[in-house]
Amino acid sequence: MTNPSPPAPDNPQPVADLTGAPLPTEGTLRRRRSVPFQLTRFAVFNARIMRMVLKGSH
Amino acid sequence: MTDIVVLGAGISGHTAALHLARLLGRRSTRGQHTVTVVSPNSHWNWIPSNIWVGVGKMGRDDVVFPLEPVYERKGIDFRQAKAVALRPEGDGEDHRGAVDIVYTGQGRVGQEERLRYDYLVNATGPRLRFEATEGLGPDGHSLSVCTADHAVEAARELDEVVQRLRAGQEQTLVVGMGHGTCTCEGAAFEYVFNVDHVLRDAGVRDLATLYYLTNEASLGDFGVDGMTFEDQGFQTSSELWTASLFRERGVLPILGAHVERVEEGVVHYETLDGSHHSLDFDFAMLLPPFGGVGLAAYDGQGGDITDELFAPSGFMRVDADYTAKPYEDWRAADWPETYQVPVWDNIFAVGIAFAPPHPISRPRKSSSGTVIAPSPPRTGMPSGVMGKTVALTIVDRIRSGPSAQPHRASMANMGAACVASAGAGLRTGSAAAMTMMPVVPDYSRYPTGRSLRDTRGEIGLGGHWVKLMLHYLFIHKAKGRPGWFLIPE
Ligand SMILES: Cc1cc2nc3c(=O)[nH]c(=O)nc-3n(C[C@H](O)[C@H](O)[C@H](O)COP(=O)(O)OP(=O)(O)OC[C@H]3O[C@@H](n4cnc5c(N)ncnc54)[C@H](O)[C@@H]3O)c2cc1C
Numbered sequence: 001m002t003n004p005s006p007p008a009p010d011n012p013q014p015v016a017d018l019t020g021a022p023l024p025t026e027g028t029l030r031r032r033r034s035v036p037f038q039l040t041r042f043a044v045f046n047a048r049i050m051r052m053v054l055k056g057s058h
Numbered sequence: 059m060t061d062i063v064v065l066g067a068g069i070s071g072h073t074a075a076l077h078l079a080r081l082l083g084r085r086s087t088r089g090q091h092t093v094t095v096v097s098p099n100s101h102w103n104w105i106p107s108n109i110w111v112g113v114g115k116m117g118r119d120d121v122v123f124p125l126e127p128v129y130e131r132k133g134i135d136f137r138q139a140k141a142v143a144l145r146p147e148g149d150g151e152d153h154r155g156a157v158d159i160v161y162t163g164q165g166r167v168g169q170e171e172r173l174r175y176d177y178l179v180n181a182t183g184p185r186l187r188f189e190a191t192e193g194l195g196p197d198g199h200s201l202s203v204c205t206a207d208h209a210v211e212a213a214r215e216l217d218e219v220v221q222r223l224r225a226g227q228e229q230t231l232v233v234g235m236g237h238g239t240c241t242c243e244g245a246a247f248e249y250v251f252n253v254d255h256v257l258r259d260a261g262v263r264d265l266a267t268l269y270y271l272t273n274e275a276s277l278g279d280f281g282v283d284g285m286t287f288e289d290q291g292f293q294t295s296s297e298l299w300t301a302s303l304f305r306e307r308g309v310l311p312i313l314g315a316h317v318e319r320v321e322e323g324v325v326h327y328e329t330l331d332g333s334h335h336s337l338d339f340d341f342a343m344l345l346p347p348f349g350g351v352g353l354a355a356y357d358g359q360g361g362d363i364t365d366e367l368f369a370p371s372g373f374m375r376v377d378a379d380y381t382a383k384p385y386e387d388w389r390a391a392d393w394p395e396t397y398q399v400p401v402w403d404n405i406f407a408v409g410i411a412f413a414p415p416h417p418i419s420r421p422r423k424s425s426s427g428t429v430i431a432p433s434p435p436r437t438g439m440p441s442g443v444m445g446k447t448v449a450l451t452i453v454d455r456i457r458s459g460p461s462a463q464p465h466r467a468s469m470a471n472m473g474a475a476c477v478a479s480a481g482a483g484l485r486t487g488s489a490a491a492m493t494m495m496p497v498v499p500d501y502s503r504y505p506t507g508r509s510l511r512d513t514r515g516e517i518g519l520g521g522h523w524v525k526l527m528l529h530y531l532f533i534h535k536a537k538g539r540p541g542w543f544l545i546p547e
Binding site: 011013015016018019021022031032033034035038039040041042045046048049051052053055 | 280298302306311512516519523
């Protein structure tokens with residue numbers, strides 16, 4: 001998935017250094033695409049939105 | 059008899075009008091109360107899905123629908139017009155408040171009318187201030203996705219870029235913020251990853267250089283000073299989480315940037331260290347800074363009181379603490395709760411139309427003094443909540459008298475969800491989905507400013523389904539279809 005697409009050397013830009021940022025493992029990428037796993041995340045995310053709505057003061 | 063006028067039919071104004079009509083009952087049983095919406099556009103637009111229009115995954119008609127049939131059904135009067143001036147004390151003829159409007163449709167283009175009100179809701183959203191940066195915007199040299207029509211144009215240009223890439227030509231694409239004081243970083247973030255997805259889908263990503271040019275001093279700031287997440291027993295930052303996605307997708311971030319000028323194929327910008335740069339591009343989608351829509355205000359004698367009602371930005375002053383103070387002294391309590399205008403407590407301003415007391419992110423200047431600081435976002439969920447809140451206040455006052463306590467909904471006490479899709483498709487889509495609670499950090503209640511339980515970020519297909527679900531749910535809600543009011547704002 002990684003595709004660093006380096007900036008053209010004749011037009012250098014002050015791009016932020018991301019070498020310290022963690023890259024997802026194969027397992028993480030698989031889980032992000034796994035339908036059964038994502039169905040659970042979908043349910044959890046919606047439950048969280050509902051909890052925030054109920055906690056909000058309106 | 060009570061006349062309520064709502065200015066603006068976007069997320070906050072339309073929500074307010076629908077709830078007012080619902081709570082006051084059908085036109086036949088409502089007594090003589092009227093709800094009138096004034097808006098210059100004949101159509102409602104689910105703006106968050108403009109992102110998908112801007113990459114050609116949805117058409118214009120998927121994100122807009124005509125307002126008049128909905129208002130007809132709900133017993134709401136609709137004036138396709140723009141408000142130009144407020145008269146909170148009325149005029150020589152009538153001491154009730156009034157608003158001057160100029161028609162933009164309904165066969166009356168250019169005609170003027172003075173509407174009297176007992177309650178006024180200003181939900182006029184932003185003016186897209188492309189003129190703040192020379193050459194910015196669809197009338198200049200860059201694209202936008204702020205309106206459905208802008209997004210259609212962006213999709214067409216993106217398609218041309220894909221054709222050139224397919225022909226083997228290298229292309230440089232820039233997505234981001236067109237000025238140092240822009241807000242709505244979430245939208246640019248979402249668009250850049252949708253563009254990345256389109257290029258990958260077309261098999262041409264390796265020939266494209268994709269930049270994210272932002273006024274945020276660090277990735278993951280989003281104009282809310284960043285977030286702290288809890289992840290597998292550790293506290294981590296939205297900065298690291300966001301940087302991981304940029305690294306994985308090979309999107310090149312340029313941070314702390316103020317765009318000074320856009321020319322044909324070149325964007326000139328300054329960064330926080332005071333240095334100036336130029337970047338050649340083949341495609342640039344740069345969002346404009348926002349301002350108020352420029353309403354004037356007059357007292358009963360016709361004297362100009364615009365400065366009393368509006369901040370210099372053009373946004374309306376409400377019950378916030380506008381005292382100027384340093385970042386260290388900003389408090390959650392500075393943020394408004396009732397959205398009532400001081401002195402005139404029958405006027406409210408909601409959504410983007412109210413003047414925030416200060417930014418949320420730490421304000422910064424470049425070494426040469428240029429302000430490079432994200433303005434505070436007022437996203438869809440809080441805008442809808444504010445609209446409903448003032449509708450409840452107005453209805454209580456009609457029923458129980460003007461001393462009824464106002465309903466409250468501070469951004470320091472409500473959450474927001476930001477689902478930034480990173481590609482479309484039921485099996486191939488993805489999204490970076492964030493929730494934050496509250497939007498404005500409150501360090502007196504939470505050590506990290508926000509609830510760690512509800513402030514989360516995750517990436518995956520599930521987030522894409524959430525975004526798609528929100529698209530259909532909110533269009534159902536906005537059309538006032540059965541059960542619409544059960545869908546939270
Ligand atoms: C590209 C993009 C993507 C976004 N994505 C998301 C997202 O994923 N999630 C999210 O929560 N938020 C998102 N937002 C932010 C969201 O769209 C806004 O928070 C929301 O639209 C604000 O609602 P509002 O009612 O204040 O303003 P608007 O929705 O802009 O409505 C303003 C209304 O006022 C009308 N008006 C203007 N001038 C006048 C006048 N003089 N008189 C009368 N009426 C007037 C306009 O025609 C419009 O009907 C996005 C924004 C953009 C630009």
